[in-house]
Amino acid sequence: MNQWNNFLKGFIKENPVFVFVLGMCPTLGTTGSAINGLGMGLATTFVLVLSNVFISLLAKYIPDKVRIPSYIVIIASFVTIVDLLMKAYTNTPGPNGEPSLYDNLGLFIPLIVVNCIVLGRAEAFASKNSVTSSLVDGLGIGLGFAFALTLLGAIREILGSMSVFGWKIAEGFAQLFNPATEYKQGDGMIAFVLAPGAFLALGYLIAFMNIIKKRYAK
Amino acid sequence: MLKTFKTGGVHPPENKLSSKAGIASLPLPKTVVIPLSQHLGVPSKAIVCKGDIVKTGQLIAQSEGFVSANIHSPVSGVVTKIDKTPDTGGYKKDAIFIDVQGDEWIETIDRSTELNKTINLTQGEIVKKIAEFGIVGLGGATFPAHVKASVPKGKTAEYLIINGVECEPYLTSDHALMLEKAEEICVGIEIMKKAIGVSKAIIGIENNKPDAIDTMKRASTGYQGTSVQALKVKYPQGGEKQLIKAILNREVPSGGLPIDIGAVVFNVGSIFAVYEAIQKNKPLFERVVTVTGKEIAKPSNFKVRIGTPISYLIDLAGGMPENTGKIIYGGPMMGKAAINTEIPVVKGCSGILLVSSGESCRKAIEPCMRCSKCVSACPMGLEPYLLAVLGEKSMFDRLEAEKVMDCIECGSCSYTCPSGRPLLDYIRYGKTNVGKIIRARK
Amino acid sequence: MVPIDCIGQKGIIEQIVDGTARVNVTNYSACSACKSKESCLMGESKSDIIEASIGDGQFSVGETVEVFMHKSMGNKAVVLAYILPFLVLFLSLVVFTSAGFSDLYSGILSLSLLVPYYIILYLSRKKLEKKFSFSLKKES
Amino acid sequence: MDKLITVSPSPHVHSGQSVSKLMYWVIIAMLPAFAVSVYFFGIGAIYLTLLSVASCVFFEYIIQKYLLKTPVRTSDGSAIVTGMLLAFNLPSGLPPFIVIVGALVAIGIGKMTFGGLGNNPFNPALVGRVFLLLSFPTRMTKYPVAEGFGTPMIIPSEALDASTGATPLGIIKEGIKSGDGIGQILQSEGLSYTDLFTGNIGGSLGEIAASALLIGFAILLIKKVITWHIPVSVMGTVLIFTGILWLFGFEGHQIVLDRTGISLPLLQYTDKNTLELVPFHMADPLFHLLTGGLILGAVFMATDYVTSPMTSKGQLIFGVGIGIITVLIRVFGAYPEGVSFAILIMNGFTPLINRYVKPRRFGKI
Amino acid sequence: MAKKESTFNNMLITLLVVTLTASGSLGFVYQLTKDAIAQAEANKKNLAIKRVVPEFNNKPSEEFFKLPSETPGDTICFYVAKLDSDTVGYAVETYSKNAFGGLLKLLVGFLPDGTINNIAVLEHKETPGLGTKMTEEKFSSQFPGKNPAKFILKVRKDDGEVDAITASTITSRAYCDAVQRGYNSLKQHQNTEKGGEQ
Amino acid sequence: MELILLIIGTVFVNNIVLSQFLGICPFIGVSGRVNTSVGMSAAVAFVMVLATIVTYIIQLLLDKLGIAFMQTVTYILVIAALVQMVEIILKKVSPALYSALGIFLPLITTNCAILGVAILVYQKEFTLLPAVVYAFSNALGFGLALITFSGIREQLELANIPNGVKGVPIAFIVAGILAMAFMGFANIV
Amino acid sequence: MSMIIVYTIATLSGIGVVSAIVLYFVAQKFKVYEDPRIDEVENSLPAANCGGCGYAGCRNFAEACVKSETFDGLYCPVGGNDVMSKAATILGRNAVEKEPQVAVLLCNGHCDASPKTNIYNGATTCAIESALYGGDTGCTFGCLGHGDCVTACTFNAIHIDTDTGLPVVIDDKCTACGACVKACPKGILELRKRAKANRKIYVACKNEEKGAIAKKSCAVACIGCGKCFKVCPYEAITMGNNLAYIDADKCRLCRKCVSECPTQSIIEVGFPPRKIKEEAPGAVTGENAPADSSNSVSN
Ligand SMILES: Cc1cc2nc3c(=O)[nH]c(=O)nc-3n(C[C@H](O)[C@H](O)[C@H](O)COP(=O)(O)O)c2cc1C
Numbered sequence A: 001m002n003q004w005n006n007f008l009k010g011f012i013k014e015n016p017v018f019v020f021v022l023g024m025c026p027t028l029g030t031t032g033s034a035i036n037g038l039g040m041g042l043a044t045t046f047v048l049v050l051s052n053v054f055i056s057l058l059a060k061y062i063p064d065k066v067r068i069p070s071y072i073v074i075i076a077s078f079v080t081i082v083d084l085l086m087k088a089y090t091n092t093p094g095p096n097g098e099p100s101l102y103d104n105l106g107l108f109i110p111l112i113v114v115n116c117i118v119l120g121r122a123e124a125f126a127s128k129n130s131v132t133s134s135l136v137d138g139l140g141i142g143l144g145f146a147f148a149l150t151l152l153g154a155i156r157e158i159l160g161s162m163s164v165f166g167w168k169i170a171e172g173f174a175q176l177f178n179p180a181t182e183y184k185q186g187d188g189m190i191a192f193v194l195a196p197g198a199f200l201a202l203g204y205l206i207a208f209m210n211i212i213k214k215r216y217a218k
Numbered sequence B: 001m002l003k004t005f006k007t008g009g010v011h012p013p014e015n016k017l018s019s020k021a022g023i024a025s026l027p028l029p030k031t032v033v034i035p036l037s038q039h040l041g042v043p044s045k046a047i048v049c050k051g052d053i054v055k056t057g058q059l060i061a062q063s064e065g066f067v068s069a070n071i072h073s074p075v076s077g078v079v080t081k082i083d084k085t086p087d088t089g090g091y092k093k094d095a096i097f098i099d100v101q102g103d104e105w106i107e108t109i110d111r112s113t114e115l116n117k118t119i120n121l122t123q124g125e126i127v128k129k130i131a132e133f134g135i136v137g138l139g140g141a142t143f144p145a146h147v148k149a150s151v152p153k154g155k156t157a158e159y160l161i162i163n164g165v166e167c168e169p170y171l172t173s174d175h176a177l178m179l180e181k182a183e184e185i186c187v188g189i190e191i192m193k194k195a196i197g198v199s200k201a202i203i204g205i206e207n208n209k210p211d212a213i214d215t216m217k218r219a220s221t222g223y224q225g226t227s228v229q230a231l232k233v234k235y236p237q238g239g240e241k242q243l244i245k246a247i248l249n250r251e252v253p254s255g256g257l258p259i260d261i262g263a264v265v266f267n268v269g270s271i272f273a274v275y276e277a278i279q280k281n282k283p284l285f286e287r288v289v290t291v292t293g294k295e296i297a298k299p300s301n302f303k304v305r306i307g308t309p310i311s312y313l314i315d316l317a318g319g320m321p322e323n324t325g326k327i328i329y330g331g332p333m334m335g336k337a338a339i340n341t342e343i344p345v346v347k348g349c350s351g352i353l354l355v356s357s358g359e360s361c362r363k364a365i366e367p368c369m370r371c372s373k374c375v376s377a378c379p380m381g382l383e384p385y386l387l388a389v390l391g392e393k394s395m396f397d398r399l400e401a402e403k404v405m406d407c408i409e410c411g412s413c414s415y416t417c418p419s420g421r422p423l424l425d426y427i428r429y430g431k432t433n434v435g436k437i438i439r440a441r442k
Numbered sequence C: 001m002v003p004i005d006c007i008g009q010k011g012i013i014e015q016i017v018d019g020t021a022r023v024n025v026t027n028y029s030a031c032s033a034c035k036s037k038e039s040c041l042m043g044e045s046k047s048d049i050i051e052a053s054i055g056d057g058q059f060s061v062g063e064t065v066e067v068f069m070h071k072s073m074g075n076k077a078v079v080l081a082y083i084l085p086f087l088v089l090f091l092s093l094v095v096f097t098s099a100g101f102s103d104l105y106s107g108i109l110s111l112s113l114l115v116p117y118y119i120i121l122y123l124s125r126k127k128l129e130k131k132f133s134f135s136l137k138k139e140s
Numbered sequence D: 001m002d003k004l005i006t007v008s009p010s011p012h013v014h015s016g017q018s019v020s021k022l023m024y025w026v027i028i029a030m031l032p033a034f035a036v037s038v039y040f041f042g043i044g045a046i047y048l049t050l051l052s053v054a055s056c057v058f059f060e061y062i063i064q065k066y067l068l069k070t071p072v073r074t075s076d077g078s079a080i081v082t083g084m085l086l087a088f089n090l091p092s093g094l095p096p097f098i099v100i101v102g103a104l105v106a107i108g109i110g111k112m113t114f115g116g117l118g119n120n121p122f123n124p125a126l127v128g129r130v131f132l133l134l135s136f137p138t139r140m141t142k143y144p145v146a147e148g149f150g151t152p153m154i155i156p157s158e159a160l161d162a163s164t165g166a167t168p169l170g171i172i173k174e175g176i177k178s179g180d181g182i183g184q185i186l187q188s189e190g191l192s193y194t195d196l197f198t199g200n201i202g203g204s205l206g207e208i209a210a211s212a213l214l215i216g217f218a219i220l221l222i223k224k225v226i227t228w229h230i231p232v233s234v235m236g237t238v239l240i241f242t243g244i245l246w247l248f249g250f251e252g253h254q255i256v257l258d259r260t261g262i263s264l265p266l267l268q269y270t271d272k273n274t275l276e277l278v279p280f281h282m283a284d285p286l287f288h289l290l291t292g293g294l295i296l297g298a299v300f301m302a303t304d305y306v307t308s309p310m311t312s313k314g315q316l317i318f319g320v321g322i323g324i325i326t327v328l329i330r331v332f333g334a335y336p337e338g339v340s341f342a343i344l345i346m347n348g349f350t351p352l353i354n355r356y357v358k359p360r361r362f363g364k365i
Numbered sequence E: 001m002a003k004k005e006s007t008f009n010n011m012l013i014t015l016l017v018v019t020l021t022a023s024g025s026l027g028f029v030y031q032l033t034k035d036a037i038a039q040a041e042a043n044k045k046n047l048a049i050k051r052v053v054p055e056f057n058n059k060p061s062e063e064f065f066k067l068p069s070e071t072p073g074d075t076i077c078f079y080v081a082k083l084d085s086d087t088v089g090y091a092v093e094t095y096s097k098n099a100f101g102g103l104l105k106l107l108v109g110f111l112p113d114g115t116i117n118n119i120a121v122l123e124h125k126e127t128p129g130l131g132t133k134m135t136e137e138k139f140s141s142q143f144p145g146k147n148p149a150k151f152i153l154k155v156r157k158d159d160g161e162v163d164a165i166t167a168s169t170i171t172s173r174a175y176c177d178a179v180q181r182g183y184n185s186l187k188q189h190q191n192t193e194k195g196g197e198q
Numbered sequence F: 001m002e003l004i005l006l007i008i009g010t011v012f013v014n015n016i017v018l019s020q021f022l023g024i025c026p027f028i029g030v031s032g033r034v035n036t037s038v039g040m041s042a043a044v045a046f047v048m049v050l051a052t053i054v055t056y057i058i059q060l061l062l063d064k065l066g067i068a069f070m071q072t073v074t075y076i077l078v079i080a081a082l083v084q085m086v087e088i089i090l091k092k093v094s095p096a097l098y099s100a101l102g103i104f105l106p107l108i109t110t111n112c113a114i115l116g117v118a119i120l121v122y123q124k125e126f127t128l129l130p131a132v133v134y135a136f137s138n139a140l141g142f143g144l145a146l147i148t149f150s151g152i153r154e155q156l157e158l159a160n161i162p163n164g165v166k167g168v169p170i171a172f173i174v175a176g177i178l179a180m181a182f183m184g185f186a187n188i189v
Numbered sequence G: 001m002s003m004i005i006v007y008t009i010a011t012l013s014g015i016g017v018v019s020a021i022v023l024y025f026v027a028q029k030f031k032v033y034e035d036p037r038i039d040e041v042e043n044s045l046p047a048a049n050c051g052g053c054g055y056a057g058c059r060n061f062a063e064a065c066v067k068s069e070t071f072d073g074l075y076c077p078v079g080g081n082d083v084m085s086k087a088a089t090i091l092g093r094n095a096v097e098k099e100p101q102v103a104v105l106l107c108n109g110h111c112d113a114s115p116k117t118n119i120y121n122g123a124t125t126c127a128i129e130s131a132l133y134g135g136d137t138g139c140t141f142g143c144l145g146h147g148d149c150v151t152a153c154t155f156n157a158i159h160i161d162t163d164t165g166l167p168v169v170i171d172d173k174c175t176a177c178g179a180c181v182k183a184c185p186k187g188i189l190e191l192r193k194r195a196k197a198n199r200k201i202y203v204a205c206k207n208e209e210k211g212a213i214a215k216k217s218c219a220v221a222c223i224g225c226g227k228c229f230k231v232c233p234y235e236a237i238t239m240g241n242n243l244a245y246i247d248a249d250k251c252r253l254c255r256k257c258v259s260e261c262p263t264q265s266i267i268e269v270g271f272p273p274r275k276i277k278e279e280a281p282g283a284v285t286g287e288n289a290p291a292d293s294s295n296s297v298s299n
């Protein structure tokens, strides 16, 4: 039960994006579509979980003063591993030659290393807690991050290109109900796929979450 | 050529209803109430007690320091009590209450009206006498005149500037005084020149008083170094900084005094009071007060003894109009609204303005839309909208940096603001607090 | 309140040695506005000892005070600490590359030019010390 | 005394000016331009303007009443101004939902998010407009061919290509891309200065008629709603800047540009063999002044109180900034017209201008 | 358990161990993924090539050559597709710098006679929903089967024969520009080759 | 000329904050004081250029050894160390100067932007001089965004922002509109 | 191939160790030693950042607590004794107990009792009005009703009652931070001991005028008659400035004085309804009740 709470906190109560406003660069940079947001979130989760586990394992053996450099090395190694793995296995272009997931996330994969969430968790949680707790914590926070990114990505995708996870909403529905129709889907509000939309959507999303939280608290 | 100051300024409707009215004398009231704090600075200390019999012109309260002023009895009669009386804001302040009995003046006063041009006193004696006779600035600030007349060491005055601008709408007391006492004012100017050691005096009068400009020009021809400068009508030209800028094109430095740029400014009323004090041995216990308003029957200028309740003046001007909504003690731009008509006239009271209830309410407050009209209106080159928000949010350090202390509280900003924001209210609040902070720092 | 045109920071007096107080101030990073600085290492804080002259005020060890300096001093400090070395790096790099050095060498050469820059700074540290002086103010 | 006496701090008189009066004067000043657009675009112009105004007022009302729970101030007229200016910046024939989205963005994001009138750092109408431009570039850059009352109210998307014209600036930009000279382009399109002046050109509702806009400018100046500083500095800067470029770029001389750089020296006879050249033709300054909503922007949008600097000096800087950015975008950028972006960008700098450009303080030592 | 103390030796050792293991495992993972990565890269190219040229059975991603483009300093890459040593087509990696988002990279498949077989977009920064429509049928189907020798590779606005994407003339223009550039290089290459043969 | 276009492009068109989403945390977090923002930008400029030169050299080494995949690990270590080293050196060299900075500026922690730029330099295959110009322009772009933004924020402090959007949300929304305005520069170079 | 691993290890170890050493020195030289107890203390604080303790925020207060040796002059009014004892256990000291307090409004000049004599029409803040005007009723000591105190309170513990025009302190929300007391320009808010069940008895008037004048401007003004003073068995009441004042520490809530007051200016709150001999009117509870109760008593 306790671990369950530990896991859940990352989604709402201690959500790194909505509550702590951390890791904003990938949050903005990779949420042009839901799938990219999810990919980035999962990549971060991977690093977070593994580094959390390793650091909680090693914390005892690392003298205080070289804590930070050691953590950085550990985290950076996992980031590199993710990078290599993604380069190898998520680098297939789409059927029409769309850029691969790896191409889309691009720069932001190596930047996981400076994501405050990762180092912050290592320092604040993993170094002080058991391996299991750290694992759950990493998983919770990471998935919370992924959740936020996917949500933001979905919102931007819906508003911006009228699709979710690449599924054209209007066209899709039309075909779902009457496969014969030839529905010409209009475009969404492109601004949401562009840079300004990232800021605006995130701003309002955080505001919304704030209000919800306040209501909830009352 | 008409001169005026450059930065900001507004032009509210002039409404000088009583400009043709002349100065009427009026019968004495039954009782007078003389507040002990009628001037800028430390309140005076009463030196009479309940039951004392006083004569007109007798010293009844003594100055309590350099920046303070003597107060003389404006009437003869019995001191009934020394108690508190509400000021315009309703706060109770110490005052001397006198029941009027006859009108017996102290003997030293020369009650004749003939012009006395010869100045017998020395510079020092003049200043001393000004202090002794309780003369304060009658232009509104009621700053003790002897302080301004004593030029500090290391500074020299070059110009005496006489403020006959009367830029406030409605008010005409200075106007009337200039028309009727031009000669005396000119002699007063000579006295003041001697007191502060200057040879040049310029009388500034706005162009909406052509008769006063003429009269003063004629009267001053006989006096070497005294001249009249006609000015374009623009509020707040009467503010001394603006007046100096208009006439001399010099700017009183921020935080400085007129004397820093060689000027000393006196109101015509003050100058007339100086004349009476020096040449007629008459202390300051009466002054000209305009009683006016759009609805009032007889807008008038009265020569009034200090301490007379304003209701008395209003009755003589035709009574309080039915729909009076606001009683303003002073002009509409800078005057204080009084809580009722029982307030006595004090030295600084230049007019009573009755505003009908239709005009007495301010317009509803809307959000500032940063139209910058207040910025263009401010004669001090300040940014009232900013000062007001900073005041509202009590950000005093930024207020200080934005030079809130330079504000002369002229009200041009509140006057212009389309959103009806009470800018000056907030600025005053800010000024008060910044002033406290600055003093605490010293 | 610190006088206008000045910029200040709170600290605690650790030591007073003839007329100068050693004040311990904490310097937060840009992320200090962030809500979770305690869980984030990037949002670090560091403590620093600043020597400030006491002037004629009365201060005692352990007191919380405000150390302040004129804003223009801050600007000067930025110039000396960042802008000048930046120019050294940048200009020398332009010179070296256009002089035909390879990227590797011109990079290394430019970097090494920072050494004399810092040596000059070091030599003039006494002068700088006089320039950058701080005042103290009781906490308001 | 049975009636209570009012007390209040000084001053006790007021100029009588009010927010709504100012706003209504702005609206009145816009009417000539509105009339011209009705003349050219017919019912569509009326419908578009009404829809935009109604949605702006509606959103402001809803947000103030139900979301922010602040006093409802829709009657001050600022939302109407925003609505009209938004409409003025849209091409006629836009489908209703786009207009409504624009109004929602203008009022919801551009204005109420910041707390309503007076608090918004960016011009709401332009936030709405630029958002639409970014979101629906196709629709937003297709201008119906003016046919008076015959102009369709809403252009169906299929007909977009067929029934649309382009703005003079668009034409120039297109023309230049395909390598024609300015005179040639104008001639082939049959554009004359009279047309530019009277509004007989393609464009968004309010931008077409320079003369009507100038009448509006005069009204605003006479009623002291605005001062001359911003409009004059914007227009002056554009005139001067385009004038300089024009002098460099006129017949025979062409500034040589390609995607990677302006080759030096700037003045050079075209030489097609050495470099891939994009010939650089400049329309003359007057053309730039009269087209692309420059006057609309300079007179009505850049002067928005809330988002422009507070001092006249600041306003001059602001205006010059707008002028320069506008020309840069028009001449070098992707968009044929740049006033909207330029104003928004300078809106961003307004707080800085306000901070550093103070009025001349009386008695400054 | 008590934490390790922060003596200098302890620290150095810890750090060394950490970095050694880290780098060791990194090297290991690199070795593991190296081929997969290379494969993915090659795959990308091949997939694209496959889409633009007729069937082949050589390895064009290894059989390529570079030629200078019209713009000095830039090069254009040619992949030759062969079916049993017959050249069945060229995949030309061409580009235009005049697109809305700057650089636009295309892979254009030409038949040996210069007819366009198919086109794939390799890299672009166009606006989603706008410039990106260049990958859609409506626009891209205009090109296959056309020979730039006869077909004017210009949008209609510029007196060409290509229907531009609505509101994306810039992209359309850049697209044509890139194809034309590829074609020109191909022709130049074929000419010199022919010249060499003669 | 190309370098100038590179600068314009990097500062205005592909602004590091508003369009590349790097260094968002300090952008959102740094105080609303314009003065501080100017100082911060200068600091970032120096550190970014320094880091770019160093990582450039390191990349040469990595390439030579054929271990380009070690990029992330080495870069981050080097950058973290560099940032700290600048401070140590300053403190050793001139304590007074260091203290003055300490009062004036928050610590520099724009690792995200610095690392991002270092990697971008590699990806864009710049040679050293353009790389450094690129880094510098990014710092300039960072400064431009930061300073404009802090000005707006200073003004918003006096406005009555609705409660729900106060703080972080309004910062993002302002950034969004700024980004929208900067889209006007699209394709300008 | 294996060379790559060698290179990898070599470079990373090299760079790693070098930068680690740098970082080590940094850590040693710069890292703030933040007493972990500061965090702990801060966590135990209410995080209201209200400044009631006299420090800028909760963290500053926590620092001050940890740094100083004793709790002298350190008290978090919001958290009260609970929090202070928690902090005390963290720091291993003895807690200082303070009587819980609550803000009380010493003015009952509601609209009926103190009719308006003027209409105030300036900026609606108490501070600004009071700088120029005594108030728009005859009383210059009473509440102005613009709610500066409401704005000052970060706990939403005060609101203006629209019927009476007076601020009402909600005892349960009030944390006795004192912000309102500082904000009120009239000085009519006071922190006083919080009695059991929030009961309180106080003289709701600060009018220093002589009885007749005071009474004229406000029906419920204290006229300084001294009756309560005489009747109080515990000497809790003092007279001065034409006013009675009840010392909350001495008052034992016997309620003798309440009925003695001829102007009903003594207010009792939180008591069960009195058993009234005559016909019992509705139960008297809540803040504004006294006005009603005074009516009923006189009936
Ligand atoms: C504290 C103080 C000191 C002053 N000292 C002098 C002085 O030494 N000499 C002088 O000519 N005026 C002095 N003044 C008078 C002012 O310059 C000014 O005349 C007075 O405040 C009234 O001006 P006003 O009615 O324009 O507000 C002093 C005023 C104040 C408030």
Ligand SMILES: Cc1cc2nc3c(=O)[nH]c(=O)nc-3n(C[C@H](O)[C@H](O)[C@H](O)COP(=O)(O)O)c2cc1C
Binding pocket: B136, B137, B138, B139, B140, B141, B142, B143, B163, B164, B165, B166, B167, B168, B174, B236, B237, B238, B239, B240, B241, B265, B266, B267, B268, B270, B271, B334, B408, B409, B410
């Ligand atoms: C806004 C403003 C308007 C003023 N208008 C007048 C005026 O019209 N006439 C006048 O005599 N003094 C006016 N004064 C007062 C003068 O500034 C100055 O105090 C006075 O002329 C000095 O003379 P006194 O000391 O004899 O009063 C005004 C002051 C201010 C701040």
Ligand SMILES: Cc1cc2nc3c(=O)[nH]c(=O)nc-3n(C[C@H](O)[C@H](O)[C@H](O)COP(=O)(O)O)c2cc1C
Binding pocket: A190, D133, D134, D135, D137, D141, D334, D335, D336, E100, E101, E126, E127, E128, E130, E131, E132, E164, E165, E166, E167, E168, E169, E170, E171, E172
């Ligand atoms: C946000 C935005 C993005 C745009 N993206 C592109 C693009 O990717 N490709 C393009 O060719 N045009 C793009 N444009 C459109 C051009 O600015 C404009 O339509 C161009 O001048 C060509 O117009 P036309 O195709 O109607 O002749 C974009 C416009 C906007 C507002």
Ligand SMILES: Cc1cc2nc3c(=O)[nH]c(=O)nc-3n(C[C@H](O)[C@H](O)[C@H](O)CO)c2cc1C
Binding pocket: B369, D022, D023, D026, D078, D079, D081, D082, D083, D085, D111, D116, D117, D118, D119, D120, D122, D123, D124, D125, D126, D225, D226, D300, D301, D302, D303, D304, D305, D306, D307
């Ligand atoms: C001269 C003037 C120009 C205005 N221009 C605009 C404008 O361009 N866009 C707009 O949304 N509102 C405009 N308004 C209305 C109003 O100021 C605007 O809605 C505020 O920005 C909202 O806070 C204008 C108002 C005036 C008085």
Ligand code: SF4
Binding pocket: B377, B378, B379, B380, B381, B382, B383, B384, B387, B406, B407, B408, B409, B410, B411, B412, B413, B414, B424, B427
């Ligand atoms: S009252 Fe003060 S701020 Fe307002 S206009 Fe006058 S001098 Fe300027």
Ligand code: SF4
Binding pocket: B367, B368, B369, B370, B371, B372, B373, B374, B375, B384, B385, B416, B417, B418, B419, B420, B421, B423
């Ligand atoms: S005049 Fe009023 S609305 Fe205009 S800027 Fe000044 S305060 Fe704001």
Ligand code: SF4
Binding pocket: G102, G103, G152, G153, G154, G155, G156, G157, G158, G169, G173, G174, G175, G176, G177, G178, G179, G180, G181
């Ligand atoms: S009512 Fe007063 S003392 Fe009580 S919490 Fe509010 S401000 Fe603090």
Ligand code: SF4
Binding pocket: G105, G126, G142, G143, G144, G145, G146, G147, G148, G149, G150, G167, G183, G184, G185, G186, G187, G188, G189
């Ligand atoms: S109690 Fe004081 S602060 Fe509160 S409304 Fe009354 S006068 Fe204002």
Ligand code: FES
Binding pocket: A022, A023, A024, A025, A026, A114, A115, A116, F021, F022, F023, F024, F025, F026, F110, F112, F113
């Ligand atoms: S600065 Fe980029 S994630 Fe924080």
